[in-house]
Amino acid sequence: MCELLGMECNVPTDIAFSFTGLKTRGGRTAHHQDGWGLALYQGRAARVFLEPTAAANSPLARFIAENPDKTLLAIGHIRKRTRGAISLANTHPFVRELWGRHWVFAHNGTVRAASKLKLGRFKPIGTTDSEHAYCHLLEGLRSSFKDYPKQPSELWQAVADVARGIGARGTFNFLLGDGRHLYARCATKLCFLIRRAPFGEARLSDEDVAIDFSKVTGPRDRVVVVSTVPLTRNEAWTHGDPGKMWVFDQGALRATLSA
């Protein structure tokens, strides 16, 4: 099993604190030593850092945690291999361009017989069930709309509908970003919180690290954090229900759909 991390905000926010929590779990406090990745959006484009090694010991992961980059939308992943060799091509998150924007995807779980899911214009580069399922998902969206829908709720529903079909084949917890929304589907394990005023101190579960957000935030800031397991021990995380998908935008929960 792998672990997911997502962040979606209404003002550019530094993901270093949460990423520090996640990367510690990548090979030190948990067994997710087979790769890690982090995608940071700037508008419709994403910068993606990937490494097919343990995050906990990675100089690059440490560099990113120490040189934080502010973003409105980020997706991170640490990998414990279940299907597919350890390689760059099999390292999440996966990225494709659709409708002139990057789509970023990370998966936790295993999709059975994923190779039977129909593909169209998006082809897997690696050999994971995750990337195959992702290519199928994107093809489902592409074939439903000519361009990025003007009515976002139509897009949310389309994501939920394709995800439901894939989810019937196994465990399909995922995070998906389109440069504007963060989609988070729960199959077995996923939780989120929204940090907003009045901000307080948060303390990481896996490291002896705390941050007082009241010192680094403004009164209107809203920051959604989504994670496989709660990353902090003194905040109230909302746990997801199997077969539900959250859609976040501007640091707020916009919809909870059956998926």
Place this chain on the structure above:
Amino acid sequence: MCELLGMECNVPTDIAFSFTGLKTRGGRTAHHQDGWGLALYQGRAARVFLEPTAAANSPLARFIAENPDKTLLAIGHIRKRTRGAISLANTHPFVRELWGRHWVFAHNGTVRAASKLKLGRFKPIGTTDSEHAYCHLLEGLRSSFKDYPKQPSELWQAVADVARGIGARGTFNFLLGDGRHLYARCATKLCFLIRRAPFGEARLSDEDVAIDFSKVTGPRDRVVVVSTVPLTRNEAWTHGDPGKMWVFDQGALRATLSA
């Protein structure tokens, strides 16, 4: 104008030396301060580092130069903005997936009326002439073959044919990688060399840095380096002719095509 750097080898090779030469030109010894990028292939997948700031002062660029990663194929770029704002989306190299492999592209020059070049399934994320031309180029390949051609020379010719059409609209020096080949088209300025046994010392043009390759290479190693201008001052670089495209594979020049 921008500067290009490509490397293509028969054994995994560290690009740190050449990248150090390039990044110095990104804002210090030359005026290319508007962004930099470096793509490093591992098989059919590429890791891409991008930053819309000057390479010469970038902590990330320094980190990469100091923590070298071996690869068979790499493409780097430093940007001096001509068209399109300074942003992540406008930072080269650009990446798309086609036929289950990453295609990486970096451009030097300006293509006139690029937005009139017909697009298909690949859409620009940013606003540069370069990315638009790249999307047109990939669509030309996609529509010519159902899958990655078994006969590589057919693919080389197809790249050359589409490139020629784009090249008629302006200055189209580019590097293109498909995970196996490095394509390098000269419009105005491009040069290459092949390092092979007996290896000697190379000295960077822009930094007081030298490396004795005989100490870090084997007798069968072959390393192609392609660059806008010679990066070293004591090696013999071959300069390209306008309208010609080189194709490199396994550290050797496989073809020179009209393009």
